Amino acid sequence: MDLEGMAKISILLVGLWLLVNWSGLLDAKNMKYKNPKHSTDTRVEDLVSRMTLEEKIGQMLQVERKYVSADLLKKYFIGAVLSEGGSIPAPQASAETWIDMVNEFQKGALSTRLGIPMFYGIDAVHGHNTVHNATIFPHNIGLGATRDPELVKRIGAATALEVRATGIQYVYSPCIAVCRDPRWGRCYESFSEDPELVQAMTEIIPGLQGDIPNDSPKGVPFITGKEKVIGCAKHYVGDGGTINGIDEHNTVIDRDGLMKIHMPGYFSSISKGVATIMASYSSWNGVKMHAHHDLITGFLKNTLHFKGFVISDFEGLDRITSPPRANITYSIEAGVSAGIDMFMVPKHYTEFIDVLTMLVKNKHIPMSRIDDAVGRILWVKLMMGIFENPFADYSLVKYLGIQEHRNLAREAVRKSMVLLKNGESADKPLLPLPKKSPKILVAGSHADNLGYQCGGWTIEWQGVSGNNLLKGTTILTAVKNTVDPETTVVYKENPDVEFVKSNGFSYAIVIVGEHPYAEMYGDSMNLTIPEPGPKIITNVCGAIKCVVIIISGRPVVIEPYVGLIDALVAAWLPGSEGQGVADVLYGGYGFTGKLPRTWFKTVDQLPMNVGDPHYDPLFPFGFGLSTKPSKALYSS
Numbered sequence: 001m002d003l004e005g006m007a008k009i010s011i012l013l014v015g016l017w018l019l020v021n022w023s024g025l026l027d028a029k030n031m032k033y034k035n036p037k038h039s040t041d042t043r044v045e046d047l048v049s050r051m052t053l054e055e056k057i058g059q060m061l062q063v064e065r066k067y068v069s070a071d072l073l074k075k076y077f078i079g080a081v082l083s084e085g086g087s088i089p090a091p092q093a094s095a096e097t098w099i100d101m102v103n104e105f106q107k108g109a110l111s112t113r114l115g116i117p118m119f120y121g122i123d124a125v126h127g128h129n130t131v132h133n134a135t136i137f138p139h140n141i142g143l144g145a146t147r148d149p150e151l152v153k154r155i156g157a158a159t160a161l162e163v164r165a166t167g168i169q170y171v172y173s174p175c176i177a178v179c180r181d182p183r184w185g186r187c188y189e190s191f192s193e194d195p196e197l198v199q200a201m202t203e204i205i206p207g208l209q210g211d212i213p214n215d216s217p218k219g220v221p222f223i224t225g226k227e228k229v230i231g232c233a234k235h236y237v238g239d240g241g242t243i244n245g246i247d248e249h250n251t252v253i254d255r256d257g258l259m260k261i262h263m264p265g266y267f268s269s270i271s272k273g274v275a276t277i278m279a280s281y282s283s284w285n286g287v288k289m290h291a292h293h294d295l296i297t298g299f300l301k302n303t304l305h306f307k308g309f310v311i312s313d314f315e316g317l318d319r320i321t322s323p324p325r326a327n328i329t330y331s332i333e334a335g336v337s338a339g340i341d342m343f344m345v346p347k348h349y350t351e352f353i354d355v356l357t358m359l360v361k362n363k364h365i366p367m368s369r370i371d372d373a374v375g376r377i378l379w380v381k382l383m384m385g386i387f388e389n390p391f392a393d394y395s396l397v398k399y400l401g402i403q404e405h406r407n408l409a410r411e412a413v414r415k416s417m418v419l420l421k422n423g424e425s426a427d428k429p430l431l432p433l434p435k436k437s438p439k440i441l442v443a444g445s446h447a448d449n450l451g452y453q454c455g456g457w458t459i460e461w462q463g464v465s466g467n468n469l470l471k472g473t474t475i476l477t478a479v480k481n482t483v484d485p486e487t488t489v490v491y492k493e494n495p496d497v498e499f500v501k502s503n504g505f506s507y508a509i510v511i512v513g514e515h516p517y518a519e520m521y522g523d524s525m526n527l528t529i530p531e532p533g534p535k536i537i538t539n540v541c542g543a544i545k546c547v548v549i550i551i552s553g554r555p556v557v558i559e560p561y562v563g564l565i566d567a568l569v570a571a572w573l574p575g576s577e578g579q580g581v582a583d584v585l586y587g588g589y590g591f592t593g594k595l596p597r598t599w600f601k602t603v604d605q606l607p608m609n610v611g612d613p614h615y616d617p618l619f620p621f622g623f624g625l626s627t628k629p630s631k632a633l634y635s636s
């Protein structure tokens with residue numbers, strides 16, 4: 001080639017280079033998705049139109065933190081990360097450590113071609129329950145007993161703030177299951193057996209996400225900014241109706257029953273703008289909910305006009321087949337085709353990417369389905385402002401576990417206490433207790449154990465035992481804080497009869513119940529309080545005047561002991577602020593809680609819910625004695 005030829009080629013190359021870069025510059029200016037002046041719909045449409053299949057499929061994934069890094073997020077265009085139960089960046093990690101981890105993942109997401117931010121999800125189901133020093137609120141069953149939706153909304157707002165204090169933007173809450181059988185290990189995650197009460201308690205959603213504007217179109221999710229989080233109504237649908245309460249099992253009920261019992265919570269959640277809905281592991285009449293096109297696409301999206309995204313449960317795809325992962329191609333095709341948009345695939349995410357890519361390329365799944373899924377996810381991300389503010393700063397750290405939240409939890413505890421028996425007759429009540437007595441006994445496995453008091457989904461998935469890992473007040477400490485300084489409080493976990501009789505106690509407070517559990521590990525066909533609980537009740541209440549406080553995630557077998565017990569309180573799983581229990585025991589406040597569930601006599605009556613023809617409870621749904629605050633109010 002001669003010089004002239006080379007010059008021509010150079011000019012051509014320079015020209016080409018200019019053209020390419022100029023159009024790139026123009027393109028950047030026209031990137032509508034980056035410009036908040038455009039409507040969210042316009043931004044979603046623009047962004048989806050720019051995405052490759054690979055980028056779209058990555059966006060549909062949520063992976064567990066321990067199996068991913070910033071580089072892997074970038075490599076696979078992954079849209080979201082999560083902590084499974086108990087998955088933490090470091091033992092007793094501080095809020096700053098959590099923020100640093102989330103921001104590190106965010107850097108990976110933002111370094112992709114299109115720079116789509118990720119969000120991070122966690123099970124904050126009774127406060128920010130995985131995080132060291134967070135406020136632990138009562139589990140949902142206790143909140144149901146308060147009958148106070150406005151309180152529950154405030155708890156949602158406090159939880160959102162503590163979650164954001166750690167840089168996290170998404171919570172798998174609320175569980176709006178309508179537990180119809182207390183043998184189910186997740187019954188405490190349910191506000192009530194009554195669909196209407198569950199509907200009322202969806203007020204937690206505007207607490208978590210912010211209030212939806214009055215003119216907001218039907219089904220459109222709404223999250224109001226950097227102190228709010230993405231919420232998730234779960235588990236769609238019928239999770240609380242499985243046979244014998246077996247976790248993840250089959251809910252056998254006709255369509256009318258499903259609509260009347262298990263669906264109303266979703267009507268309310270959607271009208272309050274819930275951003276996401278999680279599919280249930282369970283089946284409806286033998287069809288897995290993760291593969292239920294009729295109920296997910298047909299009913300939820302088309303009939304109810306839900307515009308947020310549907311997320312799978314943790315490894316929910318795997319469990320479409322039995323045994324799990326028997327045919328992952330089938331599972332992915334069934335789940336995506338049913339209408340699930342985002343998939344919690346904690347570990348095997350490259351397999352998901354490969355299989356879904358093949359299914360789209362083979363036209364087993366149309367691109368329109370993928371675009372629908374991605375569009376919904378991006379809608380939520382854009383609407384919550386994460387494109388504009390992808391990184392968490394430390395400004396909210398100060399809200400983790402603050403006194404205001406602990407006071408709120410304490411208020412919730414005292415309002416959730418249900419007084420089931422109070423002395424032999426109404427004119428001889430035992431409660432409220434006198435603050436001044438020479439000597440009293442506190443007994444029981446649950447008197448001085450914050451872990452037991454909080455239940456499952458606390459620090460660890462299955463909960464913990466003891467006081468070392470949690471910040472809060474045990475009921476024993478609360479009693480000591482409350483009685484007159486001249487009252488001697490003797491604590492003995494498991495006293496024998498001789499000890500109880502021979503010490504001149506004025507009365508005893510016995511605190512026993514279930515040990516922590518979560519999900520299937522909590523399924524129980526006998527619903528008995530584990531020993532030595534019953535033995536402690538018998539030893540103490542057989543000898544002296546006693547108040548028994550039951551710490552449990554549900555009604556348990558208590559009928560055989562009621563005759564021995566002078567006063568009986570259902571305290572559910574109250575969480576970190578045990579002072580709320582002493583508040584009502586000693587008359588600082590009156591008892592107001594009402595049973596959110598039917599209390600059975602024997603397990604062979606189950607399932608038995610209010611309105612059933614064979615209804616013959618020990619204590620009916622809605623039962624709860626009240627007391628008046630005593631004159632000797634103490635300051636809180």
Ligand SMILES: *[C@@H]1O[C@H](CO)[C@@H](O)[C@H](O)[C@H]1NC(C)=O
Binds near residue numbers: 092093095132133471
């Ligand atoms: C948790 O609270 C305890 C007691 O107030 C405090 O000593 C500790 O530093 C806190 N931990 C973190 C990580 O902030």
Ligand SMILES: *[C@@H]1O[C@H](CO)[C@@H](O)[C@H](O)[C@H]1NC(C)=O
Binds near residue numbers: 327329330
């Ligand atoms: C797995 O599922 C796919 C898609 O439904 C099907 O074509 C294939 O035959 C199944 N494989 C086995 C081993 O059952």
Ligand SMILES: *[C@@H]1O[C@H](CO)[C@@H](O)[C@H](O)[C@H]1NC(C)=O
Binds near residue numbers: 524528
């Ligand atoms: C009751 O069921 C639980 C859970 O299934 C079991 O661990 C326990 O041993 C049973 N208790 C009795 C008294 O049968």
